[in-house]
Amino acid sequence: MKRLIAYGLVLLFLLFATAPYTVNAGLVFIAGIAMTEIIFALSWNMLFSYAGLASFGHAAFFGVGAYTAAVFLKYDYGLHFLLVIALGTFLGGVSSFVVAIIVLRRASGIQLAILTLALSQLVVTLIGYSAFLGRDEGIPSIPRPVMEFGLFRIDMNDQVQAYYFLFVMSLLAVALMWLLLHGYVGRRMKAVAIDPERAAFVGIDVWRVRVFAFTIGGAFAAFAGCLLVPWAQIVTPDLVMWLHSAQPMLATLLGGAGFFWGPIIGVLVLSMVNYATRTFAGLSEVLVGGILLIVVLLAPQGIMGFLRRIVERSSTGKPAMVEEQA
Amino acid sequence: MILEANGIEKSYGALKVLHGIDLSVDEGETFAIIGPNGAGKTTLFKVLTGESPANSGVVRFRGQDVTKMSDFRRARLGFGRTFQVARIFPEVDVFTNVAIAVEARLSAEGRSPGRWWDWRASSQVALEVEEILERFGFARARWRTEARYLSHGDRKRLEFCIALATRPALLMLDEPTAGMSPSDRREMTGLLARLKRDGGVSIVMTEHDMDIIFELADRLMVLNYGEALATGEPAAVRRDPVVREVYLGQHHA
Numbered sequence: 001m002k003r004l005i006a007y008g009l010v011l012l013f014l015l016f017a018t019a020p021y022t023v024n025a026g027l028v029f030i031a032g033i034a035m036t037e038i039i040f041a042l043s044w045n046m047l048f049s050y051a052g053l054a055s056f057g058h059a060a061f062f063g064v065g066a067y068t069a070a071v072f073l074k075y076d077y078g079l080h081f082l083l084v085i086a087l088g089t090f091l092g093g094v095s096s097f098v099v100a101i102i103v104l105r106r107a108s109g110i111q112l113a114i115l116t117l118a119l120s121q122l123v124v125t126l127i128g129y130s131a132f133l134g135r136d137e138g139i140p141s142i143p144r145p146v147m148e149f150g151l152f153r154i155d156m157n158d159q160v161q162a163y164y165f166l167f168v169m170s171l172l173a174v175a176l177m178w179l180l181l182h183g184y185v186g187r188r189m190k191a192v193a194i195d196p197e198r199a200a201f202v203g204i205d206v207w208r209v210r211v212f213a214f215t216i217g218g219a220f221a222a223f224a225g226c227l228l229v230p231w232a233q234i235v236t237p238d239l240v241m242w243l244h245s246a247q248p249m250l251a252t253l254l255g256g257a258g259f260f261w262g263p264i265i266g267v268l269v270l271s272m273v274n275y276a277t278r279t280f281a282g283l284s285e286v287l288v289g290g291i292l293l294i295v296v297l298l299a300p301q302g303i304m305g306f307l308r309r310i311v312e313r314s315s316t317g318k319p320a321m322v323e324e325q326a
Numbered sequence: 327m328i329l330e331a332n333g334i335e336k337s338y339g340a341l342k343v344l345h346g347i348d349l350s351v352d353e354g355e356t357f358a359i360i361g362p363n364g365a366g367k368t369t370l371f372k373v374l375t376g377e378s379p380a381n382s383g384v385v386r387f388r389g390q391d392v393t394k395m396s397d398f399r400r401a402r403l404g405f406g407r408t409f410q411v412a413r414i415f416p417e418v419d420v421f422t423n424v425a426i427a428v429e430a431r432l433s434a435e436g437r438s439p440g441r442w443w444d445w446r447a448s449s450q451v452a453l454e455v456e457e458i459l460e461r462f463g464f465a466r467a468r469w470r471t472e473a474r475y476l477s478h479g480d481r482k483r484l485e486f487c488i489a490l491a492t493r494p495a496l497l498m499l500d501e502p503t504a505g506m507s508p509s510d511r512r513e514m515t516g517l518l519a520r521l522k523r524d525g526g527v528s529i530v531m532t533e534h535d536m537d538i539i540f541e542l543a544d545r546l547m548v549l550n551y552g553e554a555l556a557t558g559e560p561a562a563v564r565r566d567p568v569v570r571e572v573y574l575g576q577h578h579a
Contacts, residue, residue: 190418202491
């Protein structure tokens with residue numbers, strides 16, 4: 001299984017790394033969107049699988065990042081785009097910290113789901129009142145930034161440069177999340193996710209770990225939001241809506257919640273379905289619904305869990321007793 | 327005195343389960359709570375560990391009032407705990423189970439559990455985990471086994487390792503041999519006896535198995551209908567006629 005994952009990751013890396021030279025512009029655009037959705041989905045799974053928190057309003061933090069970036073690019077405040085990303089990520093972290101402090105005091109499980117959902121819809125409503133944020137229409141035709149780095153410059157008006165900027169930033173985010181979740185912080189979070197009471201009895205402050213996970217998860221979601229803006233060049237309240245909050249959940253369930261890489265597989269499958277059915281309005285929803293139904297019924301551990309079962313069966317004839325580090 | 331409880335009363339609704347229990351445990355002592363089913367052992371135990379708040383009464387740890395202290399603060403103070411049905415982290419491997427506890431302790435002590443970006447446990451943590459696992463008979467080949475594949479007895483042993491990794495001053499053991507096979511039971515008894523011999527840790531336990539109690543306990547308390555029937559050294563308690571009648575008589579006729 002480890003080897004399979006390694007091969008899969010190399011293949012994925014190559015596909016994304018060569019996309020601008022191997023596939024058409026439409027697919028490259030989708031690949032760019034998929035990268036931001038991957039970060040978004042991983043950040044949600046960070047809460048779900050590693051801290052045991054099911055947030056139904058995660059898109060709100062994505063929105064904080066996206067609107068921050070949109071405002072700075074649209075109204076041209078002249079801030080270096082890297083700093084805009086840093087600011088957007090920071091604001092995402094601060095807002096999710098505040099939400100965590102309020103919401104996690106008492107709620108977990110279904111109350112948490114409803115509260116986060118309500119808060120994210122509240123953000124949608126607030127955006128609707130703000131002319132500055134474009135009300136229900138959002139902010140369209142956002143200019144792409146040009147970044148000076150002294151020795152070189154990245155002009156995002158150039159599609160290839162923009163793509164590789166996104167690619168490098170996404171790699172960075174994924175690597176950061178992998179390291180964080182596989183180190184002692186991840187172990188501590190995992191302990192809280194598996195059995196909060198047991199975790200408390202070894203001296204882990206469950207509440208603090210959850211607030212931390214929520215904050216970091218929100219920051220990464222905002223980071224994804226920041227990256228989307230120069231690529232899509234438009235933000236709308238749809239990015240904050242519950243439907244967008246549901247995307248990482250679908251991706252995670254589809255790919256496999258127990259696996260770090262699961263949400264990536266899920267995002268790819270969802271993106272492919274959306275692309276393949278782009279000319280048939282409504283068909284993608286039917287297909288996604290159908291696929292989810294099949295996965296939930298036949299492979300509750302998602303695609304990754306299904307693969308692991310096959311690998312274990314074919315290699316030893318009985319369940320492997322060795323833990324997968326993936 | 328490491329643990330002291332005064333006037334513990336507890337009711338579930340109209341049903342009064344504990345009627346003003348007093349007890350004290352000395353440093354290094356092994357204290358057992360026994361009694362027939364429904365006597366309130368587990369309730370008293372949960373009040374002492376802080377899981378279940380008492381209606382009145384005070385619990386002190388080395389003189390400090392811990393009655394309303396949260397679980398994790400108690401754990402950091404020196405409470406270690408195992409459960410009747412072993413609670414481990416089934417989705418991670420044996421090594422990680424113990425590493426979580428070691429790292430939690432280091433963090434609580436204000437020391438660094440390692441570098442955040444390092445996916446391997448720091449050498450200091452690894453060393454300690456290895457030492458504990460080896461001491462309690464987990465062969466190196468099994469360290470990467472996911473804990474959910476362990477047998478019931480091994481789970482109990484692993485939970486024990488987790489509890490010890492926090493270096494508790496007071497180990498709270500709720501039926502440490504419940505549901506074990508006779509051989510596992512002997513092994514666990516031997517393990518507890520060794521821990522006692524090595525010193526430095528006080529133990530409060532509930533247990534059904536009288537042989538184990540009489541082998542391990544320095545003092546014991548007999549509960550019946552939520553009242554302390556007798557407290558004292560095992561031999562003395564065994565001779566107590568009231569105790570013989572209501573409890574021990576059932577087993578040691």
